[in-house]
Amino acid sequence: MQQNKFYITTPIYYVNDVPHIGHAYTTIAADVVARYKRLEGVEVFFLTGTDEHGQKVQQAANDVGVSPQEHVDKLHQRFKELWVRLNISNNDFIRTTEERHKKLVRDILQELHSRDEIYRDSYEGWYCTPCERFWTEKDLAEGNCPECQRKVDKIKEHNYFFRMGKYQQWLIDRIKNDPHFILPASRKNEVLGFLEKPLEDLCISRPKSRLAWGIPLPFDGDYVTYVWFDALINYISIHGSLDDIKASGFWPADHNMVGKDILTTHAVYWSTMLKAIGLEPPKNIFAHGWWTVNGQKMSKSLQNVVEPNQLIDQFGVDVIRYFLLREVPFGQDGDFSHKALIGRLNSDLANNLGNLLNRTVNMMEKYFAGVVPTPATNGPEDKALTEKSGEVIAEVRILYNELAYNKILQKIWELVDTTNQYIDKTGPWNLAKTDEGKERLKTVMYNSAESLRVLGVLLNPFMPQSTESLMKQLGIEAPIAEQGMKSINQWGGLKPGSQTQKAKQLFPRIEDKQAAQILTELSSPKEEKKDNGNQITIDEFMKVELRTGKILEAEKVKKSKKLIQLKVDIGTETRQVLAGISESYEPEDLVGRTVIIVANLKPAKLMGIESQGMVLAASNDGNIILAGFDQEPGQGVQVR
Numbered sequence: 001m002q003q004n005k006f007y008i009t010t011p012i013y014y015v016n017d018v019p020h021i022g023h024a025y026t027t028i029a030a031d032v033v034a035r036y037k038r039l040e041g042v043e044v045f046f047l048t049g050t051d052e053h054g055q056k057v058q059q060a061a062n063d064v065g066v067s068p069q070e071h072v073d074k075l076h077q078r079f080k081e082l083w084v085r086l087n088i089s090n091n092d093f094i095r096t097t098e099e100r101h102k103k104l105v106r107d108i109l110q111e112l113h114s115r116d117e118i119y120r121d122s123y124e125g126w127y128c129t130p131c132e133r134f135w136t137e138k139d140l141a142e143g144n145c146p147e148c149q150r151k152v153d154k155i156k157e158h159n160y161f162f163r164m165g166k167y168q169q170w171l172i173d174r175i176k177n178d179p180h181f182i183l184p185a186s187r188k189n190e191v192l193g194f195l196e197k198p199l200e201d202l203c204i205s206r207p208k209s210r211l212a213w214g215i216p217l218p219f220d221g222d223y224v225t226y227v228w229f230d231a232l233i234n235y236i237s238i239h240g241s242l243d244d245i246k247a248s249g250f251w252p253a254d255h256n257m258v259g260k261d262i263l264t265t266h267a268v269y270w271s272t273m274l275k276a277i278g279l280e281p282p283k284n285i286f287a288h289g290w291w292t293v294n295g296q297k298m299s300k301s302l303q304n305v306v307e308p309n310q311l312i313d314q315f316g317v318d319v320i321r322y323f324l325l326r327e328v329p330f331g332q333d334g335d336f337s338h339k340a341l342i343g344r345l346n347s348d349l350a351n352n353l354g355n356l357l358n359r360t361v362n363m364m365e366k367y368f369a370g371v372v373p374t375p376a377t378n379g380p381e382d383k384a385l386t387e388k389s390g391e392v393i394a395e396v397r398i399l400y401n402e403l404a405y406n407k408i409l410q411k412i413w414e415l416v417d418t419t420n421q422y423i424d425k426t427g428p429w430n431l432a433k434t435d436e437g438k439e440r441l442k443t444v445m446y447n448s449a450e451s452l453r454v455l456g457v458l459l460n461p462f463m464p465q466s467t468e469s470l471m472k473q474l475g476i477e478a479p480i481a482e483q484g485m486k487s488i489n490q491w492g493g494l495k496p497g498s499q500t501q502k503a504k505q506l507f508p509r510i511e512d513k514q515a516a517q518i519l520t521e522l523s524s525p526k527e528e529k530k531d532n533g534n535q536i537t538i539d540e541f542m543k544v545e546l547r548t549g550k551i552l553e554a555e556k557v558k559k560s561k562k563l564i565q566l567k568v569d570i571g572t573e574t575r576q577v578l579a580g581i582s583e584s585y586e587p588e589d590l591v592g593r594t595v596i597i598v599a600n601l602k603p604a605k606l607m608g609i610e611s612q613g614m615v616l617a618a619s620n621d622g623n624i625i626l627a628g629f630d631q632e633p634g635q636g637v638q639v640r
C-alpha cells in the first residue's frame with residue numbers, strides 16, 4: 001500500500017556559506033526522491049531553506065557594515081538561485097528570519113516553558129564563539145573547542161535550559177527499536193555511542209547582551225533563542241501552528257536528510273524537542289558523507305572548493321546531478337574529481353545511453369521515415385528485453401526505500417546495456433535487407449524505442465532536462481510528470497504511429513584533447529593566481545594604510561633575540577609595535593627616529609605582547625635597515 005503523502009527535507013543551509021558541491025549534493029539527493037515520489041502519484045512536500053540567525057551572521061553583517069537582516073536578505077539568494085539552476089523542485093524555501101517561522105518558535109518556547117520543560121538556571125561553561133556552543137571541561141580537546149580547535153572562554157551566566165536529559169532512555173529505545181530511524185547503520189551506532197554518556201539538559205538561550213541577532217524568548221526579553229533550537233523548528237514551521245502540523249499529514253517527515261556533521265544535533269536535540277512538543281520524531285534521519293576534492297578536504301585556503309555554477313556551465317546540469325549520485329554510495333564519503341566526472345560523462349552518458357538513443361532514432365528515421373511501427377513478432381530476445389525492463393522497474397522501486405542512488409542508477413544501466421545488446425544481437429541493418437527481415441525489424445525498432453521510453457521515465461528524477469528531450473525525440477510530447485511511473489507498469493506504452501524527431505546528441509562526448517585542456521585549467525588555479533597575481537590594482541594597494549611615526553620609546557623584549565618593543569606616535573595615537581630589528585639596532589639609537597608604519601594591520605601577539613602595526617624595513621641577508629626619509633615629514637603623514 002503506497003502512502004499518499006511524502007515529506008522530505010534538506011538541512012537549512014547556513015546563510016553565510018558560499019554554496020558548494022556539498023550543498024548541491026544533499027539538495028539534488030532530496031530532489032531525486034521528491035521527483036520519483038511525484039511520479040508514483042504521491043503528494044510530495046519538499047523543503048529546503050536557509051539558517052539565518054546567530055553570532056556569525058551578526059558578525060559578518062557588522063564586517064560589511066549592513067544590518068543582519070539586509071545581510072541575510074542578500075545572501076540567501078545565492079542558494080535560491082543555485083537551486084533554480086540545478087532544477088531543484090522544492091515546494092517551499094524556509095528562512096528562519098521569516099515571521100511564520102519565528103511565530104512557531106515563540107509558541108513552542110512558550111508552551112515548553114509553561115509546562116516546565118524549560119527552566120532557568122545559572123550556568124558555567126567553556127564557550128566557543130565561532131561554534132556558538134558551550135562545552136564542559138571534559139569535552140575540551142587540550143583546552144580548546146573539540147569541534148574547531150579554537151580557544152574557548154569561560155563564561156558564567158544565567159540561562160534557560162530544555163530538559164533534554166530526561167528523554168535519554170526514550171531516545172535510546174527509539175533508536176534501537178526502529179532500524180530505519182537513523183541511517184546508515186554505522187552512523188546510528190555513533191549516536192548510540194554518544195548516548196552512552198549521561199545526556200545533559202540543553203542550554204537554549206543566549207543573553208541579548210552578547211548576541212542580539214536571534215529570536216527573543218517570549219517569556220524573557222533579555223535573551224534570544226539558541227540558533228539550533230531555532231533552526232531545527234524550520235522542518236515544521238512551514239506547516240503553521242502545532243495543530244496545523246498534525247492536521248497537514250506531512251508529519252512525521254519521511255526523511256530529514258543531513259550531513260554527517262549535524263547528525264547528533266538532529267538525532268538528539270531535534271528528536272527530544274519533538275518528543276517534548278508532543279510530535280513524533282521524523283521517520284528517518286539520513287546522514288550522508290562528505291566530498292573531498294582530488295583526495296583533499298575542500299577548503300578555501302586550498303582554493304579547491306568546487307563551485308557548482310561553474311560545473312553547470314562546463315558540463316551541464318544533468319551531468320552533475322548524475323555524477324554526484326552515481327559515483328558514491330549515499331551515506332559514504334566521496335571524492336570529487338573532474339577526471340572521474342568526464343569519465344562517467346563519456347562512458348555512461350554519451351557512449352551507453354546517448355548512443356542508444358541516437359542510433360535508435362536514426363534507424364527509425366532511416367527504415368520507417370520516423371514513424372514508430374506496430375510490433376509484429378515476439379521472439380526470445382524480445383521476451384528477455386521486456387522481462388529485464390520489468391525486473392529493473394521493480395528493483396528500482398525497492399532501492400528508493402534505502403536511498404541507494406548509486407544502485408538505482410546501476411540497475412537502470414542494466415536496462416541500457418541490455419537494450420544495446422538487443423540491437424547488436426538482432427542486427428536491424430541486416431534485417432532491413434530482406435522482406436522477411438523487415439517484418440522482424442518492426443518489432444526490433446519498436447522494442448528499442450519502448451525501452452528508451454521506460455528509461456526516460458526511470459531516469460527523469462535524476463536528469464529532468466535530458467529525459468524530456470529524450471521523450472521528444474521518441475515522439476512523445478506529454479511531460480514525463482504527466483505520464484508517471486504508472487505509464488511503465490506495462491510494456492507497450494509507446495504508441496505506434498508516433499513521429500520521432502531528428503536525432504540530437506543528449507550528452508556530447510568530451511574528447512581527450514578537450515578533456516586534457518579542461519583538466520589543466522582546473523587543476524592549476526594556484527599557479528594561475530601566482531602568474532597574474534603578481535600585480536595588484538591601485539585600489540588594492542591603497543588598502544594598506546602607511547603612515548609616518550616617531551619612535552618615543554624602545555626596549556628589547558626579554559627572552560627574544562630579535563624583537564624590540566616600540567612606542568610609536570602616529571599623530572592620532574601612540575601605538576605599541578614589535579619589530580624584529582634587535583640584531584641590527586640598539587634601542588637607544590631608535591628613540592626619536594621617524595619610521596613608516598603599516599597602521600591598519602590586524603593586531604597580533606608575539607611572545608605574549610600585542611603588536612599594533614608593522615615597521616617597514618629592508619632585509620639584506622639578515623641585515624635589517626629601517627626605511628626612512630631624507631627630510632623630516634612629521635608624524636601621522638600618509639605614505640604612498
Ligand SMILES: [Zn+2]
Pocket residue numbers: 128129130131132145146147148149150
Ligand atoms: Zn569551536
